[in-house]
Amino acid sequence: MxxxxxxxxxxxxxxxxxxxxxxxxxxxxxxxxxxxxxxxxxxxxxxxxxxxxxxxxxxxxxxxxxxxxxxxxxxxxxxxxxxxxHRPRRIVGWSVVAVAIIGIGALVAPIVGNISRLLSIEVDSTTAEGIAAREYGTELAGEISDEGIVLLENDGVLPLAEKTVNVFSFASFNLRYGGGGSGGADQSSAVTLYDALEQQGISYNPELQAAMVEAGASSETGSSNGLIQILSMLGGGGAEEPAPDYLTDDVMSQAAEFSDTAMVVLGNDGVEASDFTVDQLRLTDEQRELLDVVTGTFDDVVVVVNSGNQMELGFLEEYPEITGALWIGTPGPQGAVSLAKILDGEVNPSGHLTDTYAYDVSSAPGVENFGDYPYDNVDRALIEYEEGIYLGYRYYETRYAGDEAGYAEAVQYPFGHGLSYTDFEWAVAAQPVVDDQVGVEVTVTNTGDVAGKDVVQVYFSAPYTEGGIEKSAIELAAYGKTSLLEPGESETLSLAFDVRDMSSWSTELGAYVLEAGTYEIFVSTNVHAPVASFETEIADEVVYETDATTGTELENRFEDASGDLTYLSRDDWEGTWPDASDVATEASDELVEAMFPEFEAVDGDVPTTGADNGLVLADLVGLEYDDPQWDAFLDQMTLEEQTEIFAKGAYMTEGIERLGIPAAVLLDGPAGISYFFGDITAAAFPTEVVIASTWNDELAYAMGEAVGTEANAYGVQGWYAPGMNLHRTPLGGRNFEYFSEDPLVSGKMGAAMVAGAESRGVITFMKHFALNEQEVNARSGVHVWADEQAIRELYLRPFEITVTEGGASGAMSSFIHIGPTWSGGNEALLQEVLRGEWGFDGIVSTDAVLGAFMDPAQAVRYGNDLMLAVMPTSVASTIEAELEADPVGVGEALRERVHTVLYALTQTDLFE
Incomplete structure (x- = not known):
């Protein structure tokens, strides 16, 4: 057995x-x-x-x-x-929506009206401006996939010496261009691998292709909306690789005569509402049989890894015949074209991984308690981030510091790994610390025979005291990418970062602390391959008690989320290792009470409503948020009108004609404009993990700008993107639509993408704010228990960078409870950190309202401005009851929510 x-x-x-x-x-x-x-x-x-x-x-x-x-x-x-x-609990929240739609005929009139409103959203993509924007977007998508594909291995087989190749696997007929769900995009224009090879002048073996077709391989064409993608996956998803019985001796003999080189495509599907198991990130028995057959005939085999999640790739070393490997991720509709150009040598790969690839994906400490942990005494679930700050390379580089043998056994491809067809030499010059910034200059010279781009990564190592603040042995501080360098050509990159960026959050002090000591700076090709290093001294400890951007006083704001847990410590790896069998599955009385909060009425004057001040919204365009004219305008609104704007936030805001308030269209998603409940013709882009793998912020900005231009042309004012959560483990079902395991890469890419879209006046809803790193139980409002240091240094950091550097005007709160409190009704998260510490003045929308835990009473009071409610009638009813019980407190809160929404609308193209 x-x-x-x-x-x-x-x-x-x-x-x-x-x-x-x-x-x-x-x-x-x-x-x-x-x-x-x-x-x-x-x-x-x-x-x-x-x-x-x-x-x-x-x-x-x-x-x-x-x-x-x-x-x-x-x-x-x-x-x-x-x-x-826990198998009986595996229920996906979106299925509730599906059932509601399927059973539409039996629903009462208000619900029919709610669905009709969703289906009435119209997007015109047929204008000349729309067509031009889409064509540019498609071209840009190809540029991104050109730079996002990562060359993992190359023993001289690439680029192809002869323009012939045998293409194996059923997966080669259906590349995974993107993921499924709201993060999916219109892939109807995708170029198939075989068409891309033909366009590039690379001959593939038609007889081998015919043998696979006869065995059942086929290409699926067309597109589907996010809901259909999820339901398809729940129904079994796409066809898996079969046993290679069709590869008879005659077929293989003919293939050997056709070309000396073979290419095998391997991958898997990721989709919203479902996570991976460890086994799904490993070769199946059938895939291994396929490799056995192919490597038994060919001495040069190229493997193409078509997955948005880290897979176990140790098999690449088990077959000496595998002489080349490329990771293409989920590369968008032009991904096959980029792959063909890289195979041919027209494009020199310059992508670098944004995740650590371990030989064993289950070796990551976060995997220990990833998954399904229901409470026994209440219909909720939990997850414990007991690994603390030791996520991705922060774990492997710290755990195996000084133990090269152990590291080599654990890690196959370090964070930041990526090869090229050419060679580069670096000349590194450390700059003195000026204005509290650490700087380096790196002159990169192409010493090879072909043009190429290179990526420079700068890391720091902070001094660590046993028993003190937990610290990773190394952290990314800055990065840059060269332009295309011809052979012999050089370029100097100047990279700098704030000294403050080397500080760590002290839960004891409720502030960031830069400890005194020696800090080592590494200039590296990946996290584990330094080219040069130097030291900088911090003479005295510095405590940063205020936010660097706003000057707001810092403090611990998530102490109630830490739970009674032991967090992983580098002082005692074994003794503090996450213990999934010890999860506290009985919710305390205090926790149960917090799950169902009650509110006290506020004393004071009820806000003015229904006044006649003769103002329309256009009169407020260009005014500051706190201009007195806003009070005069808001005084005119009735409570019913305010409630409608707050409640009807799903994909389209509510318009009020008498006050000149137009409806704004808000659509998905991170890989291009899409609509969860309908099909839209729009440009599709590589998913975010591929965008991040370019390490090119300019491309991320260009993508945001391109999507913004499309949105302007189509009549769309809001974009539910980008996805800013981290790859906490390789198992996350939506890792394809998140950038990286690293918060700096995620933040810089997100900030660039947002800035691009915002330059076109499009509200960008960075999501999912916050700690939405798994799909299991997410739609039932899973309670995440994590320590404040990890929350701030890892999970909030990408959002912070996107607000302070990218100017985000929107955020989407997550399904997740941070400790006891739902993100969409979390005052510490939305008011104290987002708006207070970071200075955010945009809209916060919920994620799709799928559960009773997404309480409008909490949302309206604590900073969530729109309810993304497919069925807004129930939201409105709740607010009406809350207004009756607390006319002052809820009246003031509702007015503020509407104020925020209307202020954001005045900055869109609705008022150009």
């Missing part, structure tokens, strides 16, 4: 035994008197807590005596057990 089957059988037996014990106990309790039953339940809870503590202590003791392999096996067994025990 295979280890996988053994673990599953063990888990099934364990779950069955637990269920039997629960049934038996329920029968015992049922036979008791009410008083005895209550006492028995209390005793059971106490016994369960004591047993859990004892079991935890026993496990820690047991783990100390285990080998590494035994610990890994134990973790795998625990993950399989959780998967089996």
């Amino acid at each position: 295979s280890p996988r089957k053994e673990r599953k059988q063990e888990a099934v037996a364990r779950v069955a035994a637990e269920k039997a014990a629960k049934r038996e106990r329920r029968a015992e309790l049922k036979a008791m008197s009410p008083e005895a039953r209550k006492a028995a339940k209390a005793a059971d809870r106490t016994a369960a807590r004591d047993a859990k503590k004892s079991a935890k202590a026993a496990r820690k003791l047991e783990r100390k005596s285990m080998t590494r392999a035994e610990r890994r096996d134990a973790r795998k067994r625990e993950r399989v057990y959780r998967k089996v025990s």
